[in-house]
Amino acid sequence: xxxxxxxxxxxxxPDEPLLALNVITLEYAEGIVLGAARAGRPVLLSxxxxxxxxxxxxxPIASAAFALAEGASVPIGLHLDHCxxxxxxxxxxxxxxxxxxxxxxxxxxxxxxxxxxxxxxxGRSRGLWVEAELGxxxxxxxxxxxxxRTQPDEAAAFVAATGVDGLAVAVGTxxxxxxxxxRPDVELISALASAVPVxxxxxxxxxxxxxxxxxxxxxxxxxxxxxxxxxxxxxxxxRHEFSARSGADPRAALTAARASIADVxxxxxxxxxxxxx
Numbered sequence: 379x380x381x382x383x384x385x386x387x388x389x390x391x392p393d394e395p396l397l398a399l400n401v402i403t404l405e406y407a408e409g410i411v412l413g414a415a416r417a418g419r420p421v422l423l424s425x426x427x428x429x430x431x432x433x434x435x436x437x438p439i440a441s442a443a444f445a446l447a448e449g450a451s452v453p454i455g456l457h458l459d460h461c462x463x464x465x466x467x468x469x470x471x472x473x474x475x476x477x478x479x480x481x482x483x484x485x486x487x488x489x490x491x492x493x494x495x496x497x498x499x500x501g502r503s504r505g506l507w508v509e510a511e512l513g514x515x516x517x518x519x520x521x522x523x524x525x526x527r528t529q530p531d532e533a534a535a536f537v538a539a540t541g542v543d544g545l546a547v548a549v550g551t552x553x554x555x556x557x558x559x560x561r562p563d564v565e566l567i568s569a570l571a572s573a574v575p576v577x578x579x580x581x582x583x584x585x586x587x588x589x590x591x592x593x594x595x596x597x598x599x600x601x602x603x604x605x606x607x608x609x610x611x612x613x614x615x616x617r618h619e620f621s622a623r624s625g626a627d628p629r630a631a632l633t634a635a636r637a638s639i640a641d642v643x644x645x646x647x648x649x650x651x652x653x654x655x
Contacts, residue, residue, distance in 0.1 A: 380444065381453040382476025384507040384543070386420050387577055387600060389453075393652050395580075395595040398422035398457055399643060400605030402429050404442050405636040406612065411446045411454060412636075413643025419651060420453035421643070422477070424603065427461045436466065440473050459603070464497050467506070477507035479546065479579075487512075494540040501543070509579055509601075511546035512536050527566060530573035537574055544601060546579040549594070561590055564597040571598025579603065584610075588649040595650065604646065611638040 386396050401407045401423050414421040423443045425436070433439045440456065447454035458470040458478035467478045480497040482490040494510040501508035512528055528547040537545055547570055549562045562580065570578055577600035583591060584607035591602060615638040619631035 380447040395602040398424040398603045409636040409639025413640035416644045417647035419647040422455045422457040424457045424459045426459040471504045479509040498541040507543045509544035510542045534573045544577045562594040567597035
């Protein structure tokens with residue numbers, strides 16, 4: 379069933395983060411929805427600006443994702459991730475997306491605030507939940523470069539200046555990690571959660587263990603983004619299947635790769651769901 383990030387965040391218990399999973403191809407979206415259904419938990423199908431470029435536009439991959447979300451047995455939201463264009467955010471809203479991340483983190487701080495505020499104002503007018511990140515104020519090499527940390531006072535000022543609904547924070551993770559060795563700074567997360575009146579988002583979560591993700595959620599992370607981990611499962615399965623098979627028909631290999639995504643998603647969702655006594 380189709381829903382939104384705002385509705386899911388309101389419905390989930392505070393110690394269970396909302397999982398946002400990157401969609402690159404149709405098989406990704408199918409595997410994510412299958413894994414969510416098996417776990418019985420909601421997810422966001424997260425389509426990045428890079429994925430939009432890959433497909434030559436947002437509508438084709440978004441249409442497929444919407445169809446899957448509407449037919450799913452669990453709540454599924456559509457999220458536009460790391461979007462660098464206000465126009466693309468507007469297109470996503472017109473298509474029916476429930477949330478979007480405007481990523482102006484490579485711009486000077488004042489311009490980041492200006493563009494983010496513009497998108498947040500638009501989001502409020504359309505019921506679109508808008509996420510952003512600090513960027514340069516947190517580190518010149520990007521908000522998620524190794525060693526960069528978001529400072530609570532800077533985060534609070536950014537949220538007040540922009541009016542965003544969610545904030546991606548730098549607390550010790552990095553994008554594209556293939557080993558789960560990152561350790562989010564839970565003390566910093568707690569301080570950020572106390573200082574910032576909107577949900578905190580953890581990017582680069584593929585490099586974080588299940589135990590550390592649970593600790594981050596307990597400290598105040600409300601949304602967890604995962605991409606590389608499912609891409610690793612997908613591509614490694616494809617490599618194995620193509621090397622083991624002959625012929626031109628790719629469907630058997632794609633079926634196995636899609637199933638590997640479902641397995642990862644089911645495991646992640648089950649691991650992040652709080653255990654109630």
